[in-house]
Every structure is written in structure tokens, then in C-alpha cells.
Amino acid sequence: MTQQRGGKGAGAVLGAATAATGLVAGVWFAYVCSVMPALARSDDRVYVEVMRNINDVIQNPLFFSVFFGATILTAVAAWQYRATRARVWMFAGLALSVAVFLVTSAVNVPLNDALAAAEDPSAARAAFEGPWVTWNIVRAVLSTVGLACLLRALSVRTRSGD
Template structure:
């Protein structure tokens, strides 16, 4: 594998990992965090969601959230001439939609929840839409993850040795059929020279017998 292929594979792998991290985060919100908060009272619900929205704005999350989009886009460009480009471009489209859902719907709802007001009213305007849009971005990011995983498997199989091994075996067989080793070639030359010498010595005797 060349250095260029190694870099391409590394970018595709990094895109898959970061997308998986974000898909997992959205999935956990859908399956655990939000159903758990739904059991709390209005004041507790608003307070906890405000804390979550505050602490999640950290370098680790942003590195994954933004990195997944950038790395998937770079990988799509690197693999533009390969059979796996459709998988990666589908992943780009799916994750880009998840990104837009977050920026267009979830973040504004978070900002609205951070404002002042009655906790019951704030929760009523926030909970239903936020949960629905989070489910949508969870599905979209999971689709992106699946497409990247499929592309990664295909790219890994293409870079393995069996195809190259078969080509090497074919070259070896052609070499065996087309020629011999140096020792065998020298032996063939000596045998040919010996046969020619014996043939030359036998010719005078046979001519004499014919004249007799």
C-alpha cells in the first residue's frame, strides 16, 4: 500500500469514527437522556437541560461534531474516482442534513430554553420539537455512519494482497513457461553442443560405407 493510499484510508477511518461518536451521542439522547428527563418536574427539566446545553459546548464535542463533516467531505473528494464514492457521498449528504438540523432547529431551541420565563411554558415550547429533531438527526447520522462503514470495508478489501498475489502468481507461471534458470540454460547449451559433435563424427563413417 502506498503512502497516498494509507492517508486516504486513515481519513476515511477517522471520518467513520467521528461520525460514529456523534451518532452515538444523538442516540443516547433519544433513548436515555430525554426519556429520563421526561419523568422530572418542569423546574428540574429546564435546569438539567440548561446544564447539558452548557457543558456540551466543549472542544471534544466540537472536534467530533465539526470534524465528522470535514473529514467525510475530504474522504469523498479523495475517493471520487473509486467504486466507493457513492457510499461516501451519501454519507456526506446524510451528515450534512444532520448538521443543518442541529444548527437550524436544536440550537435555537436550546437558546430559547436558556431565556427567562415560566419553566412549564419553556418546557412546553422546547420538549416536543427538540426530541423530534434530535431523533431526525440521530437517524441521519446513523445512515452516514453505515455508509462510511460500507465504504471502509470495501476500501480495506481492495487494498489487501489476494488480487496482487494472483497477479504475482500469474507472472511467475509465465516466467516458468517462457524460460529456464541460468544453470538449466547452460546445461541445455552443453547438451546441444555434444549432440552436434557426435552427429558430425558419425557422418564420415557412414559416407564411407555408402561408397563401398
């Protein structure tokens, strides 16, 4: 089977997809190992207030460009490398990136919205904290494995000359 090269600029797209995926994984990891454990030490009112503030300020062009860019760039790279030995790793990375997007959209964002609308901090925290932390760990793992897949795609691409 003849390997088709990804084309001009394909390496840059794959590199950007890998970097964006790493940044997204890093955001979720930071929550796992620092933000949420620190907030767990807070009383209910402080916990809810800080999470509301975080959920508000994270909605900015820089975060959105990285968060959406990770999936979009990975999709473009997967398409560019669809006929190469790197394709399996690309499509695995893409599937994991889509899974992160779906978990965020279907679970974490609705939990954030419910927290924003809640009036009683104790009840809000009780409904929010456990599920949000659990699903954030899922996002962190999915993103990290996706990053590993894209790093493997870069390695395969480099070794095969694609």
C-alpha cells in the same frame, strides 16, 4: 474505468471520519434512549435546569472537534475517494453528515437558545420538549445511516484495494 486510489493517508482519514460519525450518532442515540426519557420524569423546573446545563457543558472543544470533525473528515475522505468504487457511499455519508449539521443548526440550537432565554419553566418546556426530541431522533437516524454508509465505503475500499 481505472480506479484511482485514495492516496497515502486516505484510509486514516476515512477511518477517522467513520469513528467521528459513530461518536456523533452515539451522542444523539444516548439522548433518545436515556437522557430525554429520564428528563421526561422530572418536573418542569428540573427539566429546564438540566437541559440548560447540558446545553452549556456540551459546548466544549472535545464535542466540537468530533461534531465538526465528522463532517470535515467525511468531506476530505469523499474528495480523496472521488474516483473509486467507494465514492457513492462516501458522498451519501457526507450528505447525511451535512443534514445532521443543518438540523442541529437550524432546529436544535435555536430551541436550546430559546430555552436558555425563557423565564417560565412550564411554558419553556412545553415549547421545547416535543420539537427537540423529534428533531434529535431525526439526527440520530441520519447519523446512524451516515455511519452505515461510511462503514460500507470502508468495506468497498478494502475489497477493491483502493
